[in-house]
Amino acid sequence: MNIGEVSTRADLPAKTIRYYEEIGLVKPLRDTNGYRAFRESDVHKLVFLGRARALGFTIEDCRALTALWEDKARASADVRSIASDHLIQIEAKIADLQAMHETLSHLVSSCAGDDRPDCPILQSLEKVTR
Amino acid sequence: MNIGEVSTRADLPAKTIRYYEEIGLVKPLRDTNGYRAFRESDVHKLVFLGRARALGFTIEDCRALTALWEDKARASADVRSIASDHLIQIEAKIADLQAMHETLSHLVSSCAGDDRPDCPILQSLEKVTR
DNA sequence: TTAGGGGTTCCAGTCAGGGGAAGGTCAAGA
DNA sequence: TCTTGACCTTCCCCTGACTGGAACCCCTAA
The missing domain is CATH 1.20.5 (Single alpha-helices involved in coiled-coils or other helix-helix interfaces)
Structure with missing residues (x-):
């Protein structure tokens, strides 16, 4: 899935998604043409991030929250x-x-x-x- | 008056006062040694700015407010x-x-x-x- | 003479992206 | 096949309102 579709589905600007990759919040794969290749799990995470940010959590809070979210033994x-x-x-x-x-x-x-x-x-x- | 005394009297960090000069909010004179030389009117204006900022006015609001403040025909x-x-x-x-x-x-x-x-x-x- | 506590400029960083340039990629239509 | 236009890429600068720090100058007292 390319960034445009992810942007629509997660309701986040493409710029924001690229920024989240840059700071290590999401790690999409890459197609051979250099395009980012997002999985469903990436979209899911971005939705999570969008909701957390909408509640005013800082990026660092979000980093901690996604880590806990992914930790089944939290x-x-x-x-x-x-x-x-x-x-x-x-x-x-x-x-x-x-x-x-x-x-x-x-x-x-x-x-x-x-x-x-x-x-x-x-x-x-x-x-x-x- | 040097910046240290102004900082105390206007209750603003020296850094902030230098920044306000940089963006043209205050225009202190200069001593021959290069030190800023503040007048009473500068202190007065900085107090005004500090209070306006404390009320959450933006810098641009402050610029407009000080202009009005100094305009007796406002x-x-x-x-x-x-x-x-x-x-x-x-x-x-x-x-x-x-x-x-x-x-x-x-x-x-x-x-x-x-x-x-x-x-x-x-x-x-x-x-x-x- | 030296120590310290002023002051100065300039550069970089903050937070969470946004704007825009320059250029590569892809699919559809002429 | 060529072209058009939408999409994607990286890169760099900009935002607001400062703050921190480096490197250096100035002044006074002991």
């Missing part, structure tokens, strides 16, 4: 550990963004937004009151 | 527009992260996390059910 605790660490990261990012949102939405709603220059948003950015 | 609508666009970006990111969080927290809580290999997290990543 302990589910190892998988859960990676996932719950990632959950903590997500929670931290959400909290960060919510703090930004709170500050900024107050500022936006207090700004007249007309053609006059007075602007509480700029005033607040100017203040050293961190 | 319309507050222009500032508000940048800020509310940014709010929308923040809201989108929060929504994304919350969706990830929801999916992943269900998975984590359904995984035994012991030494057995059965793992709903891996099973779910494997499925093509996008």
